[in-house]
Amino acid sequence: MSYIMVDIEADGPIPGDYSMISFGAVVVEPGLSRTFYGQLRPISENWIPQALAVSGFTREQTLEFPEPEAVMRDFAVWLRGISSDRLMFISDNNGFDWQFINWYFHHFTGANPFGFSSTNLGSLYKGLAKDTFVTFKHLRKTKHTHHPVDDAKGNAEALLTMKEELGLKIRL
Template sequence: MSYIMVDIESDGPIPGDYSMICFGAVLVEPDLATTYYGRLKPISEKWIPEALAVSGFTREEVCAFPGPAHTMSEFAVWLKEHSQGQPMFISDNNGFDWQFINWYFHHFTGSNPFGFSSSNLGSLYKGLVKDTFQNFKHLRRTRHTHHPVEDARGNAEALLTMKQEMGLKIRL
């Protein structure tokens, strides 16, 4: 099993009614060099300007992105090529990121290579330090910019720090 750190940007709060604009994935391994960046054309006429602004793109720019079926199929191939066994989805906010990735995979490719499970990095850290009021974000080295590959890399750095310096037992 390989851990894949994922981060998504969208133009609204839920998939289907709104669109995933782009996402990044990082294979969690010591050098964090294996990444995927996907951009997706909107699937809905609905969008929230403030939500889209977080991604740094305009509506005109995202309307020129590749179709979601293409991007999700390409991501599925990337996962197969770079994961040993079934990949494990992990993210900073899996309640948000997972819903989009899962919905898009099922809707545009018919299945989700991650299966039916995901992990939350923040919850993992809280358990590791035994304090639900703690936050892992100080463990990132890469600045959080809302570019999904950079944000996924920063979160993967935090996970590696938990393993290497805090004693987290995890097979990477």
């Protein structure tokens, strides 16, 4: 099984009515050298300025991004090159990130290479620490910049630390 840490940026709270404008993915393995970055043209006229501002892009910039179908097909090809084994989607906020990736894959390619499951990094750490009030964010090394590759790398670093230093039993 290969774990793929994913982070997305969007211009609103839900896919379809709003748009995923960028995402990053990192294969969770030592070195964190295998990454994917996608920018996507908005699919909706709806957008929330404060949500978009988090990404650092303007609406005008996002309107010049590539068509989502091509980006999602490229992402699927990249994922197929990772492993013929099962791919596990994991993110800091999988309730948010997963809904966009899943919707975009099904809408634009007809299938999600991750299947129907995802894992939440924060919940995993809370279980490891046996404390629902703790956060894993101090385990990141890469600064959280809201560039999705940076954020996915920081989260992947945290997962590797959980495995290597905190005893999490996980096959990466």
